[in-house]
Amino acid sequence: MTWTMRGLRKMSLMLFAAAMAANACAGQPVDVRLTITAEAAGPRIEPDVYGQFAEHLGAGIYGGLWVGPDSDIPNTRGWRNDVVGALRRIKVPVVRWPGGCFADDYYWRDGIGDPDQRPVRLNRWWGGVSENNRVGTHEFMDLVEQLGSDVFVSGNMGSMTPRDMSHWLEYMTAEGKSTLTDERRRNGRDKPWKVKYFGLGNEMWGCGGNMRPEYQADLHNQYATFLSGSVLRVASGDGTQNDHLIEILMERSRKHMDALTLHQYTIPGGWESKGQATGFDAERWAKTLDAAMSIEQRIKAISAIMDKHDPDKRIALYIDEWGAWHDPEPGTNPGFLYQQNTLRDALLAALSFNAFHRHTDRVKMTSIAQMVNVLQAMVLTDGSRMLLTPTYHVFDLYQPFMGATPLKTAIQTPKWRQGGVELPAVDITAARAADGTVHLALVNLDPARPARVATNLKTSKPVQGKILTAAAMDAHNTFEQPRELVPATYTAQAGESGLALELPPKSVVVVEVPAP
Numbered sequence: 275m276t277w278t279m280r281g282l283r284k285m286s287l288m289l290f291a292a293a294m295a296a297n298a299c300a301g302q303p304v305d306v307r308l309t310i311t312a313e314a315a316g317p318r319i320e321p322d323v324y325g326q327f328a329e330h331l332g333a334g335i336y337g338g339l340w341v342g343p344d345s346d347i348p349n350t351r352g353w354r355n356d357v358v359g360a361l362r363r364i365k366v367p368v369v370r371w372p373g374g375c376f377a378d379d380y381y382w383r384d385g386i387g388d389p390d391q392r393p394v395r396l397n398r399w400w401g402g403v404s405e406n407n408r409v410g411t412h413e414f415m416d417l418v419e420q421l422g423s424d425v426f427v428s429g430n431m432g433s434m435t436p437r438d439m440s441h442w443l444e445y446m447t448a449e450g451k452s453t454l455t456d457e458r459r460r461n462g463r464d465k466p467w468k469v470k471y472f473g474l475g476n477e478m479w480g481c482g483g484n485m486r487p488e489y490q491a492d493l494h495n496q497y498a499t500f501l502s503g504s505v506l507r508v509a510s511g512d513g514t515q516n517d518h519l520i521e522i523l524m525e526r527s528r529k530h531m532d533a534l535t536l537h538q539y540t541i542p543g544g545w546e547s548k549g550q551a552t553g554f555d556a557e558r559w560a561k562t563l564d565a566a567m568s569i570e571q572r573i574k575a576i577s578a579i580m581d582k583h584d585p586d587k588r589i590a591l592y593i594d595e596w597g598a599w600h601d602p603e604p605g606t607n608p609g610f611l612y613q614q615n616t617l618r619d620a621l622l623a624a625l626s627f628n629a630f631h632r633h634t635d636r637v638k639m640t641s642i643a644q645m646v647n648v649l650q651a652m653v654l655t656d657g658s659r660m661l662l663t664p665t666y667h668v669f670d671l672y673q674p675f676m677g678a679t680p681l682k683t684a685i686q687t688p689k690w691r692q693g694g695v696e697l698p699a700v701d702i703t704a705a706r707a708a709d710g711t712v713h714l715a716l717v718n719l720d721p722a723r724p725a726r727v728a729t730n731l732k733t734s735k736p737v738q739g740k741i742l743t744a745a746a747m748d749a750h751n752t753f754e755q756p757r758e759l760v761p762a763t764y765t766a767q768a769g770e771s772g773l774a775l776e777l778p779p780k781s782v783v784v785v786e787v788p789a790p
Contacts, residue, residue, distance in 0.1 A: 290412040301723040305774070306700045307686040308728040308729045310712065314679050315632065319705060321367040321676040322424070322639035323630050323769035324669060327372035327595060329411070331400040331648050332610025338646035338655050339417065340409050347658050352409075356660045357646060357653050358420050364652070364669045365676065368470065370426040370594055371414050371642045375399040377428035377473075382442040385410020386461055400482060401609030410492065411446060415467045424470040426594070426603040426641065431497050431510070432483035440500040443472060445755040447503050452464035471639070473594070474498055477537065479519065482510060487522035490631055494523070498530040506532040508592060512576060513537035520576050524583035533590040533638070536576060539599040539649075540566045551600040551614040551620055552748040556721055558601040559618055559747050559780075560692035562598070563719050566622040567697065569596065570629040577636045590638035593630070597620055597642045597650035598666075611648050613721035617649055617780060618758060620742055624717045624782045631680045654753075663758040664742065664749075671740050671761060674713040681712070690720040700725050710789030714739075716776040717741030721747050729786050731773040739764040739785030741780045 281286055305605045328334055341347045348355040361674045372380050376399055384393050384407045392407040400572050418425050425680045427446075445454045455466070474497050475482045478490045485493070490510070498507050509523055511534035523534055542561035543549040549558055576591060600613045623642070630637045642665070646653045652666040681704045690699045701717045741764040764783055766775045777783055 299477050302339040302680070303724040303726045304688045304690075306688075306701050306722070308727055309389055309684040310704050310714075310729060310731060311682045312706075313682045313708075315682045316634040316680050318677055318679050319631055319634055319675050320638045321365075323627070323637065324364075324366070324672065324676060325368040325370065325426070325594075325639055325641040326361070326366050326423075326652070327370045327374070327641040327643045328372075328406060328645045329648065330372050330376045330397060330551055331374065331644070332612055333609065333647040334420065334644050335409050338653070340413070342408070349604070350420060352413065353420060354419050354655075354660075357655065358417070360653055360660070360662060360666070361421055361645070364666065365673060366421050366423045368416055368424040368426050368639065368641065369421065369645070370428060370471075370473070373399075373428055373476060374595075374647065375476065376428055377476050378407055378432040378482045380430050381434060382411060382438070382445070386445075386457075396675060400611070401607055411442075412461060412463060415446075415463075423789060425468065426471035426473065426508075426639075427469055427496075428473040428476050431478065431493060432481075435703070436497045436500045439497055440502070443469065443503065443505065444458075447505070460719045469505050471499060471508055471533075471592075472505040473508040473510065474501075474531075474672055477513055478510045478726075479514055483573065487516070487519040489525075489789040490519075491522050494527050495530045498527075508594075509534040511591075512572075513534040513595075514544065515572070515580060517575065518578045524580055524589075525674075528589060531589060531591045535595075536572060536591060536593045537595040538569050538572055538593065539595070539597060541592070541599045548599055548601045551598075551603070551619075552750060553617060553750060555616070557693045557695075557745070559721055560695040560697065563621060563625065564695045564697055566598075566625050567629070569593070569626060569703075570632070573629065573633050573637065577633065580636065587635055591636040593637060593640040595643045596626060596640060599649055613649060614750050615650060615654070615665050616748045617664055617742070618742050618747060619718055620664035620668045620782055621719065621780065623665045624672070624715060625701055625719075627668075627672050628676070628701050628717065629726070631675065631703045631705065634680055656753050658770040661751045661753055663751060664759050667759075667761050668782060671742065671782065672715060673714070674707060674784070674786065675703070675705050675755060678713060679708045680705045687725075690723065699723070700727060712787040713784065714732065714775075715782070715784045716775060716777055716786065718781045721780045724779055725777040727775040727777060728771065729773045730769070731790070733768045733773055735768075735788065736759055737766045737768070737787055738784050739766070739783060741778070741781055742782045743781035747780060
């Protein structure tokens with residue numbers, strides 16, 4: 275899929291004009307007041323907050339990212355050029371691999387050596403399909419090097435020994451001469467790789483072994499003892515609203531970890547009936563965004579427990595699985611978790627980032643689930659075709675926040691109601707880049723009413739940015755119309771009292787205000 279910048283700009287303007295025309299008949303604008311100070315609200319927004327997750331699940335790896343070096347689809351050593359190029363454009367900072375639940379049954383030696391001699395295993399968690407281990411350690415490390423990303427390896431603490439885990443890390447990162455480093459060199463890699471994060475287990479309360487918190491803490495300490503080098507040791511944390519688990523890990527394992535994790539998906543319909551990714555109504559729109567915003571309450575609750583045991587905030591909170599989980603698309607293998615991606619998912623991502631920015635004292639890394647073809651993906655593929663989802667475009671819009679310093683803000687916004695749900699009409703985040711530029715991201719959650727946001731920011735020039743919006747709540751891209759929903763150029767003017775921004779209903783707007 276190719277396009278010229280002029281063609282893309284023209285398409286964006288057409289889509290924006292159509293959305294604005296459709297919104298012209300919407301309700302009267304709500305008035306919002308936003309005050310932004312020069313005071314930092316916390317430490318910088320770590321770039322790794324925009325991380326990704328790639329699991330051996332459905333077409334997340336095979337077909338989506340990997341097609342093999344002999345494929346007719348253009349590739350570099352087996353990795354699709356179009357997908358890798360798209361991910362490079364959003365500067366993916368870190369990739370978590372190989373799972374997820376897949377990691378809880380993964381033995382690293384299955385994925386090294388001659389690809390034709392690698393064992394075939396059953397993927398017991400996702401569809402029961404055969405896993406030929408064609409993509410293993412060397413191949414994954416090649417991918418992250420092509421992306422320019424850091425590495426987050428999810429280690430198997432459920433069914434692999436501490437010795438095996440230690441050997442895997444040595445194989446990947448050791449410089450000296452040993453049987454393992456010689457083996458790595460024979461397999462084609464002389465220099466060691468850098469592994470930034472190493473996860474000790476995944477969802478130990480579930481697919482990682484159904485463990486009691488007390489047993490997990492003891493096991494974590496045992497495994498962590500045998501991990502050497504500068505790798506950051508990540509404890510498998512909460513995914514079931516279990517405060518007791520966090521208490522036990524912080525009490526018994528804090529000396530043996532650098533971070534613990536939170537898994538929280540947005541599932542407004544519940545596990546048994548999650549709801550379709552498209553074709554939903556305003557009530558399901560509201561329930562979804564309400565569920566998405568609840569992640570902030572979980573961050574606060576976990577942070578409060580961590581603060582009791584770690585007042586210096588040495589230990590970070592990594593939200594290494596988050597995003598929307600809808601019903602699989604009709605006609606697809608339900609074990610492959612393939613779903614469409616709409617404007618609603620774009621707002622969900624933006625609201626999540628805004629929440630992460632408000633907790634930079636603890637939230638240092640996240641990874642959305644997942645990168646390609648699985649759950650709330652950046653990219654969908656169909657054979658040789660590829661499309662970028664609305665969620666991809668939000669990651670793109672939020673790039674200026676990587677490494678920026680969040681600013682203290684005060685917002686006065688009315689509520690909007692749908693059924694039994696009440697939410698703020700507008701949610702925002704603000705940050706200052708190293709050059710003094712202020713970046714604003716604003717989300718109008720209301721699907722029916724525009725918002726007029728008055729700010730205290732002074733500027734003599736029009737402010738430029740991007741907007742993502744559409745007339746339909748479930749607007750999305752298809753392989754037949756891959757640019758149905760893409761960002762458009764946005765301009766705002768400063769009045770006598772400060773910068774004012776007009777937000778259409780159901781929109782994400784990101785603007786840049788130059789330094790005074």
